[in-house]
Amino acid sequence: MNIQQFQDTLQLFSAASSVDEITELCRFHCQNLGFDNFVYALRIPTKFSEARVIIIKGYPDLWLERYWELGYHASDPVIAYCSQHVVPIQWHDLLLEKSSLSALVMNEAAEFGLRAGISMPMHSPRGELGILSFALNQERRSAAREISQHAMPYVQLLGGYVHEAVCRVFGVANPEDKLPLTLREQECLRWAADGKTSWEISQLLKLSERTVNFHLNNAMIKLDVSTRQHAIAKAVLRGLITPYPF
Amino acid sequence: MNIQQFQDTLQLFSAASSVDEITELCRFHCQNLGFDNFVYALRIPTKFSEARVIIIKGYPDLWLERYWELGYHASDPVIAYCSQHVVPIQWHDLLLEKSSLSALVMNEAAEFGLRAGISMPMHSPRGELGILSFALNQERRSAAREISQHAMPYVQLLGGYVHEAVCRVFGVANPEDKLPLTLREQECLRWAADGKTSWEISQLLKLSERTVNFHLNNAMIKLDVSTRQHAIAKAVLRGLITPYPF
DNA sequence: GGGGTAGCTGTCAAATCTAACAGGGTGTTT
């Protein structure tokens, strides 16, 4: 299958209307590309410590169970890479420190047949992060590398379509609850996230300190939190505010 | 050039260290794909309703000037599409209402030789939006469609690499310089970001309240900030602390 | 006019955080 034909099959994702259909399409492409397993995970920020996670399964169940039980997502180097980048990565290219938690996760994965692979990060406008991974149970590095290398462009293309399909099926794109915050609330929050105190913000926005507290309080109520810190974490994760404190 | 060779040339973007180099690479790919013009625009949110915009130019200067002067970005249907999607679009497929502002923009663009084209949106972790566009001065719809169709996968691949290159050159987000927060510092910060007070964190981690403040203070020093809020915003944006599930 | 939303301002007490002064301990590396 050349890339042009491949491109045509991608249109099927736009028509898919259920998880099962998407799973089947992924499975098809997985085999087609010469991989053994696949998984797509979508993280949707909700509360700070309560992101919603949607998974399209094509991985060994035992591994997924173990993964969640032990909270491996926190040390998974693939997730760490994907949350910062926009181009795909071959697992072999990840920089791992010996006997780090990250290395442990990857080694255990290998025991479940996930020895080599490739992952494509997808970031969408509201901070959702989708990761499409294809894995290979292949001992020989060179062979694995060749397959991954060859699959790279296909995986990159697939990523976007799987991502849009999953978001559509689960009704993720929801512009309504994107900005529950008023203009002033966003402004105040942004400056607060920038380390400014109420008084400083009042000077910046030419308001009274009381008004700044008023807006920040309203923001906290809307975000259902009771401290500024929580409000900021939540707003940043949801993309409600984008401070630039660098 | 097949897709495999193409893939190899993409590595050049990782080495590019200046705007000029990136521009040249884009120009090369533009011609190679059979297009007449290209442009890459990166929007970095700063304050609410304010953004820093970086442009890699390969469009008629006159058009770009007019575009900015008249604030066309506000009605540009390509930007509207790109801010909501993650897969590329052929301009012909955009839904335009007759005599809308969007249609006006596209018509005027056509007068500058930008009659057909394709645009690839790139969203990165902190809300930056990059748009890579290739344009064609081609009257015949069918011919334009064919070229665009053929270029689609290449453009999608290019997008990520141009995006990462520009972000790197402009120092937009440098995940590399991860300030090493210690384990305790991360834990405390994570709970603080969840709205917990020092006392509550001390109970959660079975520490004294003083110790929690100690760790949070160290984290603030390392992040070079003077409030918890700023520390949390910075840490979340840099991916130094991860929300619980994932 | 009433009701809704958004914005603005005031005071006050209690809770919380920040910054400064201290003092311990462990473990690894040089």
Next chain:
DNA sequence: AAACACCCTGTTAGATTTGACAGCTACCCC
């Protein structure tokens, strides 16, 4: 052994935030 990183704990004073009590204007929609 000394230097270093990480971890733990104490006190205090002052700044800041939080939550509660108030009040006001302006706009839009029904």
